[in-house]
Amino acid sequence: MNKFEQLGLNESLLKAIGDLGFENPSEVQEKAIPTLLEKDTDIVALAQTGTGKTAAFGFPLIQKINPENRNTQALILSPTRELCLQITNEIKLYSKYVKGLHTVAVYGGASITEQAREVKRGAQIIVATPGRMQDMINRGLVDISKIDFCILDEADEMLNMGFYDDIVSILSTSPDEKSTWLFSATMPQEVARIAKEFMRKPLEITVGTKNSGSSTVSHEFYLVNARDRYEALKRLADANPDIFSVVFCRTKRDTQAVAEKLIEDGYNAAALHGDLSQAQRDGVMKSFRNRQIQMLVATDVAARGIDVDNVTHVINYQLPDEIETYNHRSGRTGRAGKLGTSIVIITKSELRKISAIERIIKQKFEEKTIPSGIEICEIQLFHLANRIKDVEVDHEIDSYLPAIEEVMKDLTKEELIKKMVSVEFNRFINYYKKNRDLSAQSAGNDRRDSSSPRPGDNGATRYFINIGSRDNYDWMSLKDFLRDTLGLGRDDVFKVDVKEGFSFFNTAPEHAETVMDILNSFTLQGRRINVEISKNDGYDKNSGRRDHNGRGGGFSPRGGGDRSSDRNARSERRGSGESFGRSGSRDGGSRDGGSRAPRRSDGFGGGNASRSSSREKRPRRS
Known part of the structure; x- marks a missing residue:
């Protein structure tokens, strides 16, 4: 009934x-x-x-x-x-x-x-x-x-x-x-x-507690240096290959500039703010609802009334002037009972605002650090493998198979898999292996005691598991599931990162045998769980240290080439009034020496921020 x-x-x-x-x-x-x-x-x-x-x-x-x-x-x-x-x-x-x-x-x-x-x-x-x-x-x-x-x-x-x-x-x-x-x-x-x-x-x-946040939304914040705000945004997008998000900025100018920079770096983005005509606003929203836009960069006023299903993340590129507005921003995700994530990118001077927001929404934030380059590479690799496994084959290709098999006949199965995955993966690894750590821990952090590492941080074992948000898990519920299933203590499972089709988590090395034995013989809703030990142990080889969340370098998956000299020449021609979205000179606009990342393996095509980008776009999802 x-x-x-x-x-x-x-x-x-x-x-x-x-x-x-x-x-x-x-x-x-x-x-x-x-x-x-x-x-x-x-x-x-x-x-x-x-x-x-x-x-x-x-x-x-x-x-x-x-x-x-x-x-x-x-x-x-x-x-x-x-x-x-x-x-x-x-x-x-x-x-x-x-x-x-x-x-x-x-x-x-x-x-x-x-x-x-x-x-x-x-x-x-x-x-x-x-x-x-x-x-x-x-x-x-x-x-x-x-x-x-x-x-x-x-x-x-x-x-x-x-x-x-x-x-x-x-x-x-x-x-x-x-x-x-x-x-x-x-x-x-x-x-x-x-x-x-x-x-x-x-x-x-x-419904719920008065003025509180939604129980279906988890809250995270990332502490970075001011100059790294934009780079942090890119890495967070790269670490979530299936991200479908609203990115909030405080001003119309920042909104347009961030969207333009994302497009220039190969992301499928667009701006939504009050300076757009009604026809432009309608076009942007139509593209966003059809998921042709992956990252909608918006002001608070322009985003009011947006009701789009299945938004996975709300990203606060800048916190709102009125802290109460955070509640409305985070309400754009986690709708209709589905899980969502609200992310805040902040600098040390803004850290006190997190506690103020927690009091309003009556929920706690989880502090995380920006993913390292090697971790992003690993995420993208597993994402690509899952996409290949799940893709629906168009049998019109059958007539071409004999010719393709002739080309590939000298390759073993292992060689073929390596080469196929490397088509996408090589671009990521070549970009990210040289990039620096964006963690702002050196700037100080009074919410975290770095002298008291979490149990198992030193020499921790990191695992890949083939369940994620599509199985209705967020990091909290997955941590509870793993802890209860494995019979471990409250702090024995940590650094849980949930993606759409897979996740990562850590335990101390002495639990590795238990984890592998129990989970690899476990089924979830009729599907067999697969757990593997990840090659990324969280150690940053460049700096020679292990950071708090096992992350080091950084990168952003879009197509290569050093354009810093071209940008500087354009900035000189346009004069000192150039917006930071073009010159990269303002807060959050640095690009690690002007290098550009390879195009992502998620197949999203380029978008627009009310203008076209001449840069090569990534292929659209097939």
């Missing part, structure tokens, strides 16, 4: 829910839907982004609307054009079997006359951004004086964007006897003021 049937929804809604494939309501839906159906009440619902809030208010709203009355009965306010259109589309999907019910989106950047015409034809539900809605009210193009419901979605976001006066004015225009439903991720003072002034004894629903 579909659990939505137990919430009191009518047959037309249940039929639409069935078409959408929904089976189990989220926590906020379980709490909000029966309450809103049973009584006419004001409600404040606090839940993280991505927990299903649109359905939580959308289902009961549709059931309470009278489709035979063509007057506007409900107004939904949302912070951005993107979110406004998204809510409108979802309401239309939910109400597809409700004859006569019409929903209209009202937002800036489109014809106000056409939107007014759509409303006049009959729109029981209007979904609007506050600025455009206030404009239409002032012009007499819409009448909300008789609405029965007003929903404020992402209320904290709207107030953060400066819509307080518009919201107060709009609510003042609406009737006092309406029901007001306020949905928000956090409860800052401005949201509390709205609730107190315009709501009547609202019921409060809280």
